[in-house]
Amino acid sequence: MRPQIIVLYYSRNGGTQKLADAIATGITQAGGDALLRTVAAAGEPASARDLALEPDELGPCDGLVMGSPVRFGHMASALQQFWERTSSVWLKGQLQGKPAAVFTSGSSMHSGQESTLLAMGVPLLHHGMMLCGIPYTEPAIQQTQSGGSPYGASHVSHQQQTKLSEHEYQAAVALGKRVTYAATALKPLQQQGKL
């Protein structure tokens, strides 16, 4: 069976959603199925395109990639609130030993992308997930003049520009592939409870 990878994101203006789509492309190219899911923020309409993720969908997945806009150097509260609904998943260890990765969109350089990426990894580590970054052997990480980092995929949106640069796109595709290959490789050990 093809690895089922959840791409969970929140996006108000579309930049983070563009990264989610590039990551989904990488997942598909690596032989997996990308399940694009979102969360609704209080006072905002639900996504017209992707379903809202419910915690009970986490158990069957083989990996998860999570993305958020930068919100004062941190992830959006809608995503934090989602993780606060996952205690039963955590108690059963349903994400333990599965690969994960993170991505973000922020309006300018040096204004919180790295702190947001690192903060998003924290709940995933609490769930026992195996966090993947993007290695420096990926040319886009070496060459980018905007987003893309060893901590995860990213986009610099400057005045709400949602179009990804070529390097941002390539880094996001590479991250989707890496999580999918990791899910394929880890699944036997994960199912035996060795991770």
Ligand SMILES: Cc1cc2nc3c(=O)[nH]c(=O)nc-3n(C[C@H](O)[C@H](O)[C@H](O)COP(=O)(O)O)c2cc1C
């Ligand atoms: C409340 C708020 C706080 C924000 N804080 C930051 C920030 O700390 N650093 C930054 O680069 N952008 C910040 N932004 C801008 C968004 O992160 C940026 O526009 C992002 O690309 C939006 O992603 P989206 O297109 O997926 O909605 C903030 C935006 C809002 C509304």
